[in-house]
Amino acid sequence: MAHIATTLYRRIVRPLMFLLSPDNAHSLVVNILAVSGRIPGVSAVVGVLLTRRHRTLETEWKGMKFSSPVGLSAGLDKNGQIVPMMRALGFGFSEVGSVTAEPCKGNDRPWFYRLPKTGSLVVHVGLANHGVKKILERLHAMPEKIQNNYPTILSVARTNSEDASGVEEGIVDYVTSIKAAKKSPAIQMVEVNISCPNAFGGQTYTTPELLDKLLAAIDKVKLKKPLFIKMPIDLSWPKTKKLLDVAVTHGVTGVTMSNLTKQREKVEFLEPLPDSVKGGLSGAPLRERSTELVAKTYKAYGDELIIIGVGGVMSADDAYDKIKAGATFVELVTGLIMKGPFIEELNSGLVELLKKDGYSHISEAVGAGR
Ligand SMILES: Cc1cc2nc3c(=O)[nH]c(=O)nc-3n(C[C@H](O)[C@H](O)[C@H](O)COP(=O)(O)O)c2cc1C
Numbered sequence: 001m002a003h004i005a006t007t008l009y010r011r012i013v014r015p016l017m018f019l020l021s022p023d024n025a026h027s028l029v030v031n032i033l034a035v036s037g038r039i040p041g042v043s044a045v046v047g048v049l050l051t052r053r054h055r056t057l058e059t060e061w062k063g064m065k066f067s068s069p070v071g072l073s074a075g076l077d078k079n080g081q082i083v084p085m086m087r088a089l090g091f092g093f094s095e096v097g098s099v100t101a102e103p104c105k106g107n108d109r110p111w112f113y114r115l116p117k118t119g120s121l122v123v124h125v126g127l128a129n130h131g132v133k134k135i136l137e138r139l140h141a142m143p144e145k146i147q148n149n150y151p152t153i154l155s156v157a158r159t160n161s162e163d164a165s166g167v168e169e170g171i172v173d174y175v176t177s178i179k180a181a182k183k184s185p186a187i188q189m190v191e192v193n194i195s196c197p198n199a200f201g202g203q204t205y206t207t208p209e210l211l212d213k214l215l216a217a218i219d220k221v222k223l224k225k226p227l228f229i230k231m232p233i234d235l236s237w238p239k240t241k242k243l244l245d246v247a248v249t250h251g252v253t254g255v256t257m258s259n260l261t262k263q264r265e266k267v268e269f270l271e272p273l274p275d276s277v278k279g280g281l282s283g284a285p286l287r288e289r290s291t292e293l294v295a296k297t298y299k300a301y302g303d304e305l306i307i308i309g310v311g312g313v314m315s316a317d318d319a320y321d322k323i324k325a326g327a328t329f330v331e332l333v334t335g336l337i338m339k340g341p342f343i344e345e346l347n348s349g350l351v352e353l354l355k356k357d358g359y360s361h362i363s364e365a366v367g368a369g370r
Contacts, residue, residue, distance in 0.1 A: 001049045005340070022113060023110050030076070037084035047089075064151040069092055072086045074097050074193065078130075080138045083146060124279030124280075151188045154184070161200060162200060167204060170201070175220075182221060188225060191228040195230050206235065215252065228255060244297065254307055254328075257293045313335050313346075319349075319350060320353045326366065
């Protein structure tokens with residue numbers, strides 16, 4: 001059944017979507033998923049039809065149960081509208097956000113530009129979201145079964161406005177959202193997004209000094225939920241390492257490797273990208289670079305940091321590569337947009353790959369070497 005859904009998406013839905021502008025297609029899909037997820041029974045039926053249980057992928061970590069190590073990365077469910085449907089598609093966990101303390105309209109449209117041959121999207125959203133208060137209220141309206149049993153990460157960023165662009169104001173902004181996440185029963189983990197490439201004031205907290213200041217303020221919240229940092233992809237390894245040293249000093253749980261790239265010169269484009277199109281690139285161009293970062297981080301900090309690997313995951317092989325490089329969890333966004341509801345396919349593929357390598361559980365493959 002899952003195979004039929006993916007084929008239908010590729011043959012019918014995707015070509016229709018490509019008739020719409022990427023911005024309209026994106027809004028339409030999110031609205032359809034949001035509305036269908038609110039109709040009682042729909043997500044349960046989708047789940048039964050599209051997914052299977054894979055015991056070799058099931059993990060218990062810090063009291064949470066993950067049906068798969070593969071989750072939805074930040075950016076598709078900015079406003080916490082599609083959690084039930086993402087669970088139904090076979091994701092083991094979801095990110096909501098990035099959310100900010102204040103509602104934010106984001107950048108002027110267009111927000112997206114498709115590069116289908118390159119396997120990438122150019123993203124220039126600028127942290128548009130309804131604000132942490134409204135988004136958490138929406139999540140709290142979900143059935144308790146989902147709130148309690150489906151691990152959800154709140155990705156927190158700084159409001160994209162001039163008011164929050166100073167160092168101190170930015171910290172207050174992050175802390176406001178993290179305090180709200182601390183109290184929320186629908187949020188099991190928090191991710192601090194320091195690497196949005198499209199926000200007012202740039203990536204302020206990607207220096208060791210300022211990251212230290214931000215984390216010192218977050219320490220005072222006493223979150224008591226796992227805390228991840230969403231890392232930039234465009235920094236050199238020595239600079240990345242300095243940030244990781246700071247993260248470890250503050251006892252951060254883990255890091256998510258990595259966000260969008262702005263370094264277009266490093267991308268092998270399979271179609272033209274006009275200079276007038278603004279934004280960071282997702283998808284296939286990040287695949288190798290993010291996996292390399294995962295491998296280096298695992299080697300240097302494997303005992304201290306849990307790694308979520310993200311960037312260009314379009315298949316079970318891509319996910320497995322990140323896991324063998326050292327990622328405990330893997331995420332994707334662009335793969336879902338480009339390939340449709342293929343998560344069950346990805347999960348079954350992972351099971352096959354584990355079997356082929358003689359592993360009886362996914363945890364045995366983490367950091368086993370590429
Ligand atoms: C449409 C879109 C919106 C995104 N928005 C966010 C965001 O709000 N916060 C964030 O941390 N990352 C954001 N990202 C980055 C993704 O979470 C992810 O790190 C990156 O796209 C690499 O994964 P992928 O290749 O599977 O897309 C966004 C990506 C896309 C494609």
